[in-house]
Amino acid sequence: MTAELGHFALIVGMVVALLQGVLPLWGTFSRAGATRQALMALARPAAYLQCALVTLSFAALATAFLSNDFSVAYVAQHSNSMLPKPYQFAAVWGGHEGSLLLWVLLLSVWTLAVGLFSRSLPLEMVARVIGVMGLVSVGFLLFILTTSNPFERLLPAASDGRDLNPLLQDPGLVIHPPMLYMGYVGMAVAFAFAVAALLGGRLDAAWARWSRPWTVIAWMFLTFGIGLGSWWAYYELGWGGWWFWDPVENASLMPWLVATALIHSLMVTEKRGGFKAWTVLLAIAAFSLSLLGTFLVRSGVLTSVHAFASDPKRGVFILIFLAVVVGTSLTLFAWRAPRATLGGSFAWISRESFLLANSVLLVVATAAVLLGTIYPLIIDALNLGKLSVGPPYFNAVFVPLLVPVLFLMVPGSVARWREAHMSEVLHKLRWPGALALVIAGGALAWGGSHSVGTFLGVALGSWVALGTAQLVIERLRKPGRIGASFWGQHVAHFGMAVVVLGITGVGSYQVERDVRMRVDDQVTIAPYTFILRRFDEVPGPNYKAVRADVEVQRDGRFVEVLQPEKRRYFSSAMPMTEAAIDSGWLRDLYVSLGEPLDDARTEWSMRVYYKPFVPWLWAGVLLMVLGGLLAAADRRYRR
Amino acid sequence: MKPRTRRLLWIVLGVAVLAAAAAFVLNAFQSNLVFFFTPTQVAQGEAPKGRTFRAGGMVKEGSLVRQGNDVRFVITDTEKDIAVHYVGLLPDLFKEGRGVVAQGKLGDDGIFVASEVLAKHDENYMPPEAQHALDQAAAAKAAQTLKVQP
Numbered sequence: 005m006t007a008e009l010g011h012f013a014l015i016v017g018m019v020v021a022l023l024q025g026v027l028p029l030w031g032t033f034s035r036a037g038a039t040r041q042a043l044m045a046l047a048r049p050a051a052y053l054q055c056a057l058v059t060l061s062f063a064a065l066a067t068a069f070l071s072n073d074f075s076v077a078y079v080a081q082h083s084n085s086m087l088p089k090p091y092q093f094a095a096v097w098g099g100h101e102g103s104l105l106l107w108v109l110l111l112s113v114w115t116l117a118v119g120l121f122s123r124s125l126p127l128e129m130v131a132r133v134i135g136v137m138g139l140v141s142v143g144f145l146l147f148i149l150t151t152s153n154p155f156e157r158l159l160p161a162a163s164d165g166r167d168l169n170p171l172l173q174d175p176g177l178v179i180h181p182p183m184l185y186m187g188y189v190g191m192a193v194a195f196a197f198a199v200a201a202l203l204g205g206r207l208d209a210a211w212a213r214w215s216r217p218w219t220v221i222a223w224m225f226l227t228f229g230i231g232l233g234s235w236w237a238y239y240e241l242g243w244g245g246w247w248f249w250d251p252v253e254n255a256s257l258m259p260w261l262v263a264t265a266l267i268h269s270l271m272v273t274e275k276r277g278g279f280k281a282w283t284v285l286l287a288i289a290a291f292s293l294s295l296l297g298t299f300l301v302r303s304g305v306l307t308s309v310h311a312f313a314s315d316p317k318r319g320v321f322i323l324i325f326l327a328v329v330v331g332t333s334l335t336l337f338a339w340r341a342p343r344a345t346l347g348g349s350f351a352w353i354s355r356e357s358f359l360l361a362n363s364v365l366l367v368v369a370t371a372a373v374l375l376g377t378i379y380p381l382i383i384d385a386l387n388l389g390k391l392s393v394g395p396p397y398f399n400a401v402f403v404p405l406l407v408p409v410l411f412l413m414v415p416g417s418v419a420r421w422r423e424a425h426m427s428e429v430l431h432k433l434r435w436p437g438a439l440a441l442v443i444a445g446g447a448l449a450w451g452g453s454h455s456v457g458t459f460l461g462v463a464l465g466s467w468v469a470l471g472t473a474q475l476v477i478e479r480l481r482k483p484g485r486i487g488a489s490f491w492g493q494h495v496a497h498f499g500m501a502v503v504v505l506g507i508t509g510v511g512s513y514q515v516e517r518d519v520r521m522r523v524d525d526q527v528t529i530a531p532y533t534f535i536l537r538r539f540d541e542v543p544g545p546n547y548k549a550v551r552a553d554v555e556v557q558r559d560g561r562f563v564e565v566l567q568p569e570k571r572r573y574f575s576s577a578m579p580m581t582e583a584a585i586d587s588g589w590l591r592d593l594y595v596s597l598g599e600p601l602d603d604a605r606t607e608w609s610m611r612v613y614y615k616p617f618v619p620w621l622w623a624g625v626l627l628m629v630l631g632g633l634l635a636a637a638d639r640r641y642r643r
Numbered sequence: 644m645k646p647r648t649r650r651l652l653w654i655v656l657g658v659a660v661l662a663a664a665a666a667f668v669l670n671a672f673q674s675n676l677v678f679f680f681t682p683t684q685v686a687q688g689e690a691p692k693g694r695t696f697r698a699g700g701m702v703k704e705g706s707l708v709r710q711g712n713d714v715r716f717v718i719t720d721t722e723k724d725i726a727v728h729y730v731g732l733l734p735d736l737f738k739e740g741r742g743v744v745a746q747g748k749l750g751d752d753g754i755f756v757a758s759e760v761l762a763k764h765d766e767n768y769m770p771p772e773a774q775h776a777l778d779q780a781a782a783a784k785a786a787q788t789l790k791v792q793p
């Protein structure tokens with residue numbers, strides 16, 4: 005019964021979403037009067053009702069998972085009675101259908117939030133925003149109901165489920181997709197605000213101010229989701245990489261790059277009334293790329309741990325949906341944007357010009373990533389052969405484009421609005437600049453790496469960190485209350501610096517050893533010595549594992565025992581590598597088991613890695629998230 | 644300068660930067676495309692010498708020879724074979740009789756020196772390139788049988 009209830013709630017939810025999408029928007033177009041007010045006033049209650057219905061539907065699916073109802077096909081495919089409870093819950097979004105339901109649930113939660121926290125907005129604006137979000141929701145609900153129903157029954161019921169992909173049985177998976185989706189779906193809010201502004205013909209500072217906190221929060225979730233995904237890949241895939249330029253990763257990086265440009269561009273629109281058309285385009289692009297990401301990941305055109313569907317109908321549906329969204333919003337843009345007034349003028353050297361330059365660079369970087377991601381798919385679809393675009397392309401393109409972006413972050417924060425003087429900017433930044441060069445030189449001399457990349461990475465990372473520190477110190481010396489958004493900006497910029505330093509550090513100084521080891525063998529990566537002590541058989545709830553005890557010594561003194569595992573899940577023949585990682589402030593020690601090299605399983609191939617500065621990556625991401633949170637919490641948004 | 648002129652100048656500058664970036668991106672793109680070849684195509688000499696490419700198919704039964712981290716195996720599409728030499732750890736799902744895709748260069752001795760053997764995430768998953776290689780070989784075989792029959 006629960007499954008049918010969930011299905012029914014979803015159908016009713018779609019009808020409500022349709023009303024939510026059509027009636028308030030209709031209201032905004034009709035003539036002033038009681039009907040118009042009544043229609044527009046429908047937006048909020050419709051959004052709340054839709055949210056309740058979708059939540060009910062999601063709860064029904066979760067109940068089916070937690071009660072091991074294997075008569076539901078989706079549950080039978082993605083769960084198992086031996087699967088620990090938290091993973092049974094996480095398995096709700098462990099497959100195609102459930103993850104789409106999560107998408108819609110989060111969209112309805114965002115809409116609920118917009119309804120609740122928009123008391124100060126004119127009703128007309130609220131009606132438009134909620135209406136547009138309702139239409140987006142209709143698209144996704146139709147998609148679920150017509151091609152990807154998670155409530156379909158399996159007759160006869162399976163006696164037990166096929167289990168969740170072992171790679172996904174991990175605490176990282178429990179939170180990574182919801183966070184990432186919060187970011188993706190949050191872009192729908194920025195998009196809805198932009199479309200609402202176009203519909204109303206008022207692209208102004210007020211629109212930018214309303215839209216900003218929502219966009220920043222979405223950006224924050226997206227940042228967190230990407231960081232979690234990278235962290236998960238690092239410890240779960242068992243070979244110590246944290247970014248692979250996998251199409252699925254690119255699918256999340258592209259909206260992030262555009263969203264980063266968007267939050268900065270919105271600031272210019274709010275404060276100076278400039279960049280209006282550009283901001284709207286960025287908002288449309290950010291949401292379109294989120295949809296494209298969903299298409300790439302969920303349609304089955306890519307085969308990876310993320311790709312579930314292989315039904316071509318689904319891919320076609322998302323593609324059509326994408327075309328409709330991009331097509332209508334760009335048409336609307338072409339129709340309405342020429343009416344937008346120009347903002348205040350600005351000089352060649354000004355905060356606006358630095359922000360614009362970085363905005364353009366981020367968009368170019370996005371285009372480069374997009375090219376490398378979809379070109380192989382297009383060539384394959386046209387039957388012109390099979391090819392792939394490897395990490396060297398992305399590194400060769402992405403790094404040179406991001407170098408000026410990082411460099412301009414500092415003068416962009418220092419320069420005045422409208423018109424700044426080069427001499428003033430240079431004078432202000434002489435210390436951070438000089439110190440950054442000294443630190444970079446020191447890193448080369450001390451670290452024993454002589455690559456240009458190391459120098460550039462350390463110099464840019466320190467430049468951003470020191471420039472940010474200087475601005476903060478200057479501000480602290482002045483009197484007056486410091487707003488949360490000031491801290492948000494600088495904490496986020498500092499986080500970016502820490503990420504850059506982390507990437508440079510691990511890229512330049514890591515030591516990776518692939519070795520064969522027997523009990524009592526040892527490997528030394530100065531100053532650490534790794535000694536393989538023993539192997540144990542360890543039972544788990546739904547797997548059994550071989551666990552190695554690897555003792556780590558530093559200069560002959562005991563540091564820790566690392567316990568990497570090789571798991572074999574009962575439900576699949578596929579072995580799983582669980583790396584053991586010891587994290588410090590400055591480095592990770594990373595050990596994972598390869599494979600047994602003899603039949604008696606006494607000799608194994610192993611990866612023994614020294615990964616300096618990896619923890620900085622995650623710390624930097626967390627700082628950026630904190631920065632986003634602070635920026636969105638600023639008092640002036642709460643009026 | 645009037646705001647309009649100024650905006651125009653900005654746009655010109657932007658376009659110039661974009662053009663430079665595009666030229667640079669396309670150049671990097673061109674030199675980093677990795678093409679895929681089936682064992683049959685490699686046997687027919689279609690694969691480039693001295694340039695990295697991908698080859699895929701099945702790992703031939705009984706062909707895997709290990710000496711520590713030094714691995715030799717054969718990729719087959721049931722028609723033609725490629726001998727592969729690889730130094731490093733094999734991914735969890737590497738097995739004889741399973742699909743595989745390797746990236747590397749063809750040596751003068753005809754042995755494919757792999758720099759990477761691709762790790763896949765799912766046991767039932769066949770790399771699409773590997774499946775493609777098998778399908779191509781099967782299609783070629785079917786076409787031949789048809790020709791022989793009157």
